[in-house]
Amino acid sequence: xxxxxxxxxxxxxxxxxxxxxxxxxxxxxxxxxxxxxxxxxxxxxxxxxxxxxxxxxxxxxxxxxxxxxxxxxxxxxxxxxxxxxxxxxxxxxxxxxxxxxxxxxxxxxxxxxxxxxxxxxxxxxxxxxxxxxxxxxxxxxxxxxxxxxxxxxxxxxxxxxxxxxxxxxxxxxxxxxxxxxxxxxxxxxxxxxxxxxxxxxxxxxxxxxxxxxxxxxxxxxxxxxxxxxxxxxxxxxxxxxxxxxxxxxxxxxxxxxxxxxxxxxxxxxxxxxxxxxx
Amino acid sequence: xxxxxxxxxxxxxxxxxxxxxxxxxxxxxxxxxxxxxxxxxxxxxxxxxxxxxxxxxxxxxxxxxxxxxxxxxxxxxxxxxxxxxxxxxxxxxxxxxxxxxxxxxxxxxxxxxxxxxxxxxxxxxxxxxxxxxxxxxxxxxxxxxxxxxxxxxxxxxxxxxxxxxxxxxxxxxxxxxxxxxxxxxxxxxxxxxxxxxxxxxxxxxxxxxxxxxxxxxxxxxxxxxxxxxxxxxxxxxxxxxxxxxxxxxxxxxxxxxxxxxxxxxxxxxxxxxxxxxx
Numbered sequence: 417x418x419x420x421x422x423x424x425x426x427x428x429x430x431x432x433x434x435x436x437x438x439x440x441x442x443x444x445x446x447x448x449x450x451x452x453x454x455x456x457x458x459x460x461x462x463x464x465x466x467x468x469x470x471x472x473x474x475x476x477x478x479x480x481x482x483x484x485x486x487x488x489x490x491x492x493x494x495x496x497x498x499x500x501x502x503x504x505x506x507x508x509x510x511x512x513x514x515x516x517x518x519x520x521x522x523x524x525x526x527x528x529x530x531x532x533x534x535x536x537x538x539x540x541x542x543x544x545x546x547x548x549x550x551x552x553x554x555x556x557x558x559x560x561x562x563x564x565x566x567x568x569x570x571x572x573x574x575x576x577x578x579x580x581x582x583x584x585x586x587x588x589x590x591x592x593x594x595x596x597x598x599x600x601x602x603x604x605x606x607x608x609x610x611x612x613x614x615x616x617x618x619x620x621x622x623x624x625x626x627x628x629x630x631x632x633x634x635x636x637x638x639x640x641x642x643x644x645x646x647x648x649x650x651x652x653x654x655x656x657x658x659x660x661x662x663x664x665x666x667x668x669x670x671x672x673x674x675x676x677x678x679x680x681x682x683x684x685x686x687x688x689x690x691x692x693x694x
Numbered sequence: 695x696x697x698x699x700x701x702x703x704x705x706x707x708x709x710x711x712x713x714x715x716x717x718x719x720x721x722x723x724x725x726x727x728x729x730x731x732x733x734x735x736x737x738x739x740x741x742x743x744x745x746x747x748x749x750x751x752x753x754x755x756x757x758x759x760x761x762x763x764x765x766x767x768x769x770x771x772x773x774x775x776x777x778x779x780x781x782x783x784x785x786x787x788x789x790x791x792x793x794x795x796x797x798x799x800x801x802x803x804x805x806x807x808x809x810x811x812x813x814x815x816x817x818x819x820x821x822x823x824x825x826x827x828x829x830x831x832x833x834x835x836x837x838x839x840x841x842x843x844x845x846x847x848x849x850x851x852x853x854x855x856x857x858x859x860x861x862x863x864x865x866x867x868x869x870x871x872x873x874x875x876x877x878x879x880x881x882x883x884x885x886x887x888x889x890x891x892x893x894x895x896x897x898x899x900x901x902x903x904x905x906x907x908x909x910x911x912x913x914x915x916x917x918x919x920x921x922x923x924x925x926x927x928x929x930x931x932x933x934x935x936x937x938x939x940x941x942x943x944x945x946x947x948x949x950x951x952x953x954x955x956x957x958x959x960x961x962x963x964x965x966x967x968x969x970x971x972x
Contacts, residue, residue: 438948441783481759484787505719506784506864509762516860524861527809531801582794583802586784587865670716 431467437475439465441484445495454492455485505593505672518598518646521591526639528588529576533619533632536578540623544578547687548620556613561652562664564609565599568642569675570682571616575635578623592675595646600657602648612641709745715753717743719762723773732770733763783871783950796876796924799869804917806866807854811897811910814856818901822856825965826898834891839930840942842887843877846920847953848960849894853913856901870953873924878935880926890919 431439440461448455455461458476462469476493479485486494548571555567569592576588604612615638622630665674680686709717718739726733733739736754740747754771757763764772826849833845847870854866882890893916900908943952958964 434948441787442948446787478759481756509719509724520859520861523809523813523859524806524865527805527862528802528865530809531805535801581798581801583798583869584805587802587806587868590865590868591861670712670720 431465431471433471433475433478436465436467436471437478440475441479445479445484449495454494457492505670506590516594518643521594521598522639522643522646525572525588525591525595526636528584528591529572529635529639530632532576532579532581532584532588533635534628535581535584536575537623537626537628537631539580540578540626541684543684543688544574545620545624546691547682547684548574548623550687550690551682552613552616552620555616560660560664561604562600562660564604565596566664566675566678567682568599568612569596570678573679574682575619575623589676589679592679593672596675597671598646599642600660601651602646603650603652604645604648608641608645612638612645615641709743709749711749711753711756714743714745714749715756718753719757723757723762727773732772735770783948784868794872796921799872799876800917800921800924803850803866803869803873804914806862806869807850807913807917808910810854810857810859810862810866811913812906813859813862814853815901815904815906815909817858818856818904819962821962821966822852823898823902824969825960825962826852826901828965828968829960830891830894830898833894838938838942839882840878840938842882843874844942844953844956845960846877846890847874848956851957852960853897853901867954867957870957871950874953875949876924877920878938879929880924881928881930882923882926886919886923890916890923893919 440455444455444461455476456464458469458472461467462472465472476485476487480487480493483496486496488494551567551571551574555564555571558564558567572595573585573589573592576585579585615634618634619631619638622634661671661674665671718733722733722739733754734742736747736750739745740750743750754763754765758765758771761774764774766772829845829849829852833842833849836842836845850873851863851867851870854863857863893912896912897909897916900912939949939952943949
């Protein structure tokens with residue numbers, strides 16, 4: 417089943433800027449995303465919907481600002497594939513405004529990842545198991561706390577991806593940047609790091625044998641260890657975190673972009689390429 | 695613990711439009727949200743950050759378009775309290791693009807609501823239990839399928855709100871519009887409706903007695919009944935759905951706005967007012 421569109425109706429309606437934006441977003445863009453073509457022209461939209469071209473143009477610019485479409489001058493308006501980066505920003509902003517703590521974040525990850533782990537054990541592929549093992553290698557072989565945090569976030573995102581549920585994946589991805597940030601702020605003691613490696617290996621082993629219960633249990637134990645990490649007593653100084661992020665990311669990258677790029681680097685197709693070139 | 699901001703650094707950096715927008719969004723806006731004041735003036739931002747006023751103005755307009763700030767001419771730029779409406783839009787858009795089905799949506803709600811139910815049983819207040827009972831009364835006494843769906847969505851949102859975890863609430867809220875839409879599309883047979891009422895009453899009774907396990911179990915049974923509802927064989931004709939939505943919402947309202955308004959109508963404070971006036 418596909419989601420129905422917003423109130424399609426034959427009756428002429430008094431378009432406002434908001435209702436027109438909603439209509440184009442939820443009716444026009446999805447059709448075009450599926451077809452792979454450009455949106456209808458400004459002129460065509462203005463004639464079909466009975467509104468001025470200037471209103472259509474204004475609304476399209478608003479959609480471009482919100483990252484829904486790309487306006488390519490002289491070529492047309494193209495829908496941008498959906499990304500959960502923006503959802504991650506909103507969730508992170510809500511977290512900041514509400515003074516959200518590590519425990520709220522971990523509770524939500526327990527809910528999502530606990531359920532996802534069972535599905536992952538049913539549905540994962542051998543390539544995905546290889547990719548998971550590689551994220552662990554990278555985390556363990558690196559001394560840099562930004563790399564360690566990024567590899568850890570990628571590990572969990574991959575487990576959820578194995579569950580093959582796009583809604584779970586999108587919801588979980590929206591927590592990636594917040595998780596990453598609280599990890600790079602907290603020191604990871606060596607003994608805790610070793611325990612985390614041990615538990616994460618157990619998750620991979622359980623997934624490889626398709627053992628649902630053992631996967632879910634190992635993942636929940638891993639999350640409890642990460643809770644200890646993220647709640648750790650000795651927070652890193654702000655300036656050290658800032659410098660490390662500055663080295664890891666170029667100036668135009670946001671934390672959300674960085675986490676998304678990290679997840680792509682550890683995707684099964686990228687990992688296969690790395691393994692083939694090794 | 696509060697979330698750290700994006701790389702605050704003393705080094706001058708080459709601002710791009712994107713990095714400046716990120717900086718203002720994740721560093722400047724959160725500080726102001728907490729203080730309750732307006733953002734620093736355009737002039738002040740341009741001097742502090744070493745960028746042109748026109749770039750600052752452009753970036754602020756972009757943030758306004760994305761619903762992060764309100765620009766009040768002559769008064770200043772004020773942060774808008776975060777809302778998960780936009781996250782709901784993004785999740786819904788992802789669902790549309792990925793051709794997400796009812797089962798993906800229910801799996802995600804099982805993950806979030808199953809865990810939230812346990813916390814809700816520990817943390818809910820008597821007013822919240824009253825509000826939950828009221829949403830059930832409204833659902834049962836209405837013959838209108840839009841009202842029935844809206845009250846059902848509000849019921850689940852309230853249960854999650856009782857869990858007192860802002861991250862769980864935000865993630866769950868982002869599924870509200872998609873859930874509402876799949877409910878108004880599907881016929882709800884009378885016998886299934888009666889079973890749903892029965893199970894939902896059991897959730898309320900279990901919450902009132904603070905029985906974690908019984909709450910979670912009743913909620914999961916309720917979700918299975920809703921899965922049957924939303925997967926129902928006889929989908930309503932598009933035109934009927936469109937007309938009913940048209941009657942329920944004014945022209946400038948999106949489905950997300952409508953669902954948000956519904957949740958506010960059933961919030962404990964609004965319900966107390968209704969009960970006091972009855």
